[in-house]
Amino acid sequence: MFSLPPELLQSLTLRNAFSQVPELPPSRAESPQLAPGPTAASSRACNICLGASFLDVDEQRVHYRSDWHRYNVKIRLKGGEAVSEAEFAKLVDALEDSISGSASSSDESDSEQSDAVRDLLQKTKIASRSPSPSSEALSAPQTALTWFHSPPATQIGVEMQKGVGEGRKWAMFMVAGGHFAGLVVRVGKPEDAEEEVEDTTRRKKPKKPKPDTEVLLHKTFHRYTTRRKQGGSQSMNDNAKGNAKSAGAQLRRYGEQALREDIRNLLTDWAEEIDQCERIWIRASGSNRRIFLDYEGAIIPKGDERLRTFPFPTRRPTQSELTRCLAELTRVKVSHLTEDALRAQDEAYLASLPKPKPKPTPAPQPVLKVAEPKLSKEEELLHDKWFRLLEMVHKGRLDALKAFWEREGTNLGGIDASIPEWTDERYRTLLQLATQLGQEDITVWLLEEARADPTIEVPSSIAVEKLDEDAADAVPAQAGSRRVAFDLARSRAVRDIFRRSAGAHPEWWDWLGAGHIPSILSKEMEENREEKKKVRRKGLKDKVREREAKEKERESTASPVEEVVQPKPAPQPEPRTGPRKLGGSSGATEGVAGLTPEMRAKIERERRARAAEARMKALSRR
Template identity: 40%
Template structure:
């Protein structure tokens, strides 16, 4: 099935470190701050590159301030002191208006104004000094507006400054930095109304939106100073007694390079490790340490095991950090997911490899699941793949205005608007056109038919509207829904291409979204029957074809295994019954032997004269109570023999 429009390059998923040059050269930053300021000149961009490179140098080598012009520091302490100065605070706010001042200009501006740094009154507290300093900076900012033709006492100017501050805060709070192409790129299949997003966590902290584009160009694998080195990222997770860690090279894996991790694709994993300890009570949540702090210390065996597990897990993580010290030192970013208690495994102890103040440490900017190696792979794909959005300029502007309005302080009194001036109306998000609403409704109907397996209703619908959908995406939805008949219809009759990556599934293929073995076998049967249609193994990622003979052989082997298992169960049951019967028989024999010994003991007592009810002399060695000497023990027979001899001796003495 052919498409009228070229396939977009974005459909296969693009790494933020390998953006095509044609696309990269046509990108501009699409942020709230960038919309309110002019584009930076080439000189400013070049200066931003120099500052970015200086920021990556070791302490004491090329330290500077990105806000204040012509600043250089010999030590980190001098740089931190500068950040607390009024000059830096003034430039940080004045930068919103597009003009910062040098040190000489600042000295001229503050001449005649005393106590700029809060040194006017020695009796004043630190809070009053800080507020006084801030008021001086605000007065200087208002004085600067006079030169721009603005009235410093005008409320509108104050609101403009406040709006600019809210715009800056909105820019700093967004988790994703968005870029837009300046023109449509038909050769790449990218329209102009396309937004490409990169997670802010991959960038250094910048105050200016234009710096992100410069940094994005520097991050590319080719055409920068890091192309010959091994650049890497580290991902660490610990939660619920589970730990997962992975060191990944930014450079993708070569086709002939061996990869031991299943499902890693083209990701080059340098090191990985997972382990688990029993630290959390099932279905209770929370670690044992938190429970001990909240309540009294439990003394149960389970609590002791959980405490031991927490200590062992912490020691294993710390030992692994020491083993990975070189990889951590070479990592550009270190992403960590851990609770407050779990972070003690990474820093805050003697000999720690990581430090809390390390500016490379980031948190995952999206929800994560239980720490496993597969979850780390998913997070890697989420972090390093371009996000794609398609919104019109009107919709984007409406979203920006609504977000900036939400940042207004709630406790600030709202000024009454003049009667003659109508209240400003916040533009609403534009509604969908009738065509777009119809397309959304058709998509819902299609998904409903797939979920219910209504193939007869699907066929005419698909014939009429198939051009509105990506075949690979629909194939993935059918495979995940487990509809065997619909999948066979799309693959064999409609020839839907299973080799195309699914953008909404991080580039995975439809086969990889199969929910059951029956669905996977459908792909394998079609691959066997039509091997020349696609590259089933490498592109569609179907491991092998499945013929009728092979399937029958597999079913036969499965039946034999079931039969063998049943026979083994029967043999085990017979053996168990035989053992139980033998055990019962042995118990009966032991009971009979005990009774026999008791009877012999009674006979021996009667021979000693201790018994009652003996009516006459009894013959020694004869049968007593129906039993003879043959059933007695050796000791009892010796005792009876002694008694017999004693009686015989008494009889002889009596006759004499």
């Protein structure tokens, strides 16, 4: 990286976020303020500073050390635009403290220039190269590798470092898991290397040139500090769980102390070489990092500007791993892709990225709940009365309901008053509510004594109720049709209450029309219905008696010869052990096995009698 030819360095341009070759704006390239220089064929030019051209290499080197060039390089790296020399002079003059105003000593000229560039960069507000989250473009992943483009089809990737001093030595140290590796390496050729190569060309046996990098010092060693296959140092385990008293723990503590002393002794031995190093690379965890810095008489002061960490993953500290890391930091990555290939590569990469998340929609403004108006004492009293009334209907407390209605009925609007919506009841009147709940006593009181209107329509939002199985005399209402209180009755007993009221008071309401009652029910009709039930029960009993008499005659007329001829089934031996069931084995046939015909007939009669009694009970329920 430190041995790239000047011709290549002059042609390099920094690629932007997605590897597109930056083009020079025409307005800047053709600016009349730039000082004209010699022709491009016979001069050298700076690709960063606009209009800067040089006659020889020495003039170019002086330009590269100037604040103007350093400012343009840093401003371009941050995504800004380079300025001309005149514009840079105006920026410097605009500073409150000029470059020479901070000190008069010549020894501090370098620091003054650095302060000027730093102050200019801090004062200049530069838009970030990465697009904002709202833009459609996506930012490239952040890596330690920086790519430059050299037309027409060459790309160079390097690990960027801030600033370049005169020294070209690096110190590299790694420690982890009791393993340590360190080296001091020369990463740049000495200044007399080219002259030595020119001199050796005249000899018959040319001298082999020195390599680009050369390891000056190196050392590796290992101490037992971690438990096998368990990870973590002994000191970390002691801090977390307390000091262990095993022999292995004692050995690991000794290994940690020995490792710390060995590293610090090595740093003392290499102190002269470390002082000459341009960069010091350290890979160590938080606790291990104190081995190098945080102790009395440390060779490397804490906060040293030369300190760096490896900007990529590393493996176990070994000599070969340090060599690999050195190559990653110093070797140039080269690719040869045309601009069209670079664009295609960038488009493929962009296509592989996840789509940007949509802009978060602003959260809806919370709907402010309108505070319910505070009820007056009269309204609170009215609410309390309605809730008490509905509770009596739900629980079927007829006596309490009668007393309450005699006292408060008029104030509540009468027996047909609509139930208020704020009570959350689905039904419109008390009669509809009591009918749906199946409260027979309350329904009778509402129809007979309170004379509630049975023709008031039920709210259309209420679904049709399912009738019970014995609703033969009911006319079920269809969904969507007009319905009244009778349509809400779910049992025959409640429907008979409406039919009795219709029969007893036909002049009160339009029972058979608007009331949806299919037919009236008078006392004579109920008596006739009971007589029919009694006759039906009597007929069933007579049929049972006739059947039993016929069975007795059949058993008495049975031939005695047949009884003698028919051999008796041999009784099956019962097990002597185990539980026994009363009545013999399971099943009707096995239960009468071994009995005489008279006993079997008697058992059969008892079975039939029980079946007949069950049928009679079923009929009486109807």
